[in-house]
Amino acid sequence: xxxRLCPRFEDAFELLGKRWTGMIIKVLLSGPKRFKDISDxxxxxxxxxxxxxxxxxxxxxxxxxxxxxxxxxxxxYELTDKGKDLEGSMNEVQKWAEKWCxxxxxx
Amino acid sequence: xxxRLCPRFEDAFELLGKRWTGMIIKVLLSGPKRFKDISDxxxxxxxxxxxxxxxxxxxxxxxxxxxxxxxxxxxxYELTDKGKDLEGSMNEVQKWAEKWCxxxxxx
Numbered sequence: 391x392x393x394r395l396c397p398r399f400e401d402a403f404e405l406l407g408k409r410w411t412g413m414i415i416k417v418l419l420s421g422p423k424r425f426k427d428i429s430d431x432x433x434x435x436x437x438x439x440x441x442x443x444x445x446x447x448x449x450x451x452x453x454x455x456x457x458x459x460x461x462x463x464x465x466x467y468e469l470t471d472k473g474k475d476l477e478g479s480m481n482e483v484q485k486w487a488e489k490w491c492x493x494x495x496x497x
Numbered sequence: 498x499x500x501r502l503c504p505r506f507e508d509a510f511e512l513l514g515k516r517w518t519g520m521i522i523k524v525l526l527s528g529p530k531r532f533k534d535i536s537d538x539x540x541x542x543x544x545x546x547x548x549x550x551x552x553x554x555x556x557x558x559x560x561x562x563x564x565x566x567x568x569x570x571x572x573x574y575e576l577t578d579k580g581k582d583l584e585g586s587m588n589e590v591q592k593w594a595e596k597w598c599x600x601x602x603x604x
Contacts, residue, residue, distance in 0.1 A: 402594040403514030412506050451597075472597045479593050482586040487509040490558075490579045 402479075405450055410435050412480060414443055415469070418453065419477055422468035452476070509586075512557055517542050519587060521550055522576065525560065526584055529575035559583070 406412055410432060417428050429440055444467060447453040452473035458464040469476075513519055517539060524535050536547055551574060554560040559580035565571040576583075 399519050399591055399594045400514055400516055402590050403510055403519065405514070406590075407507055407510030407512070407514040409507055412510065475593055475596065479586070479589040482589040483509050483513075484506055486582055486586050487506045489582065 405446070405452075406476070406479070406483075408443070408446070410439060410443055411447070412484075414440070414447070415452070415473065415476060415480060418467060418469045419474070419480075422456070422466040424464070424466055428467070447473070512553070512559075513583070513586070513590075515550070515553070517546060517550055518554070519591075521547070521554070522559070522580065522583060522587060525574060525576045526581065526587075529563070529573040531571070531573055535574070554580070 406415075413432055413435075414428060417423060417431055425437075425440065425444075429435065429437055432440075444453065444455070448455060451470055453467050454470050456466045456468060458466070513522075520539055520542075521535060524530060524538055532544075532547065532551075536542065536544055539547075551560065551562070555562060558577055560574050561577050563573045563575060565573070
C-alpha cells in the first residue's frame with residue numbers, strides 16, 4: 391500500500407526548507423551571480439548566513455562556484471543542472487504556499 | 498530582481514521536510530486512515546513519532562481527525578483540502594529526488 395519514496399525525498403525537503411535557501415535558488419534561476427548580487431536582493435540575510443548556505447548548496451551539488459582569475463578576482467555562483475531542475479518543485483510549493491498562506495496558523 | 502516569495506514558502510518546505518511527514522501524507526492521499534493503517538505501512542516509525550506528526554499536521558491544517566462514537570470508538574485521519582492540494586508539490590519533489598538521488602553526497 392505504501393508507495394516507495396526515494397530515501398532522499400525528505401532530505402530534499404529539509405534542504406529546501408532552510409531559511410533563505412529557496413530565495414537564493416530563485417535568484418540564481420535567472421543566471422550566475424556574484425555574492426553581492428544576491429546579498430543585495432535579500433537585505434535581511436547576513437553575509438555569514440549567505441556563505442553558509444552557499445557551502446551547503448555546493449556540498450549538495452546544487453550550485454557550483456566559479457573563480458575567474460582576473461584582477462580583482464571574480465567569483466560567481468551558478469546552479470548546476472541538478473539545481474536548475476529544482477524549478478518545478480519550487481514553483482509547485484510556492485503555488486501551494488501562496489494559495490494556503492493565510493491558512494497556516496502562527497506558532 | 499528578487500521575485501516575491503510567500504513568507505510561508507520556507508515554512509512549507511520545513512514542515513514537509515520532517516522525517517516521515519512526506520510518507521504519512523502519501524499514505525493519506527489514498528483516503529482516510531486509522532492510526533494502525535499508517536503505522537503498519539511505515540514499520541520503522543514509532544507510534545510516539547506518528548502521534549507527534551499527526552499533531553503537527555493537524556495544527557498546520559493539513560489533516561483532520563474524525564472521532565466516530567462507536568463501540569469501540571473509531572478514530573480516523575483525513576487530509577483536508579489544503580492537505581490534498583499538496584499532491585502536486587510532493588510529486589515534483591519526489592521526481593526531482595529520484596532523478597538526482599544518487600547524486601546527493603552523504604553527510
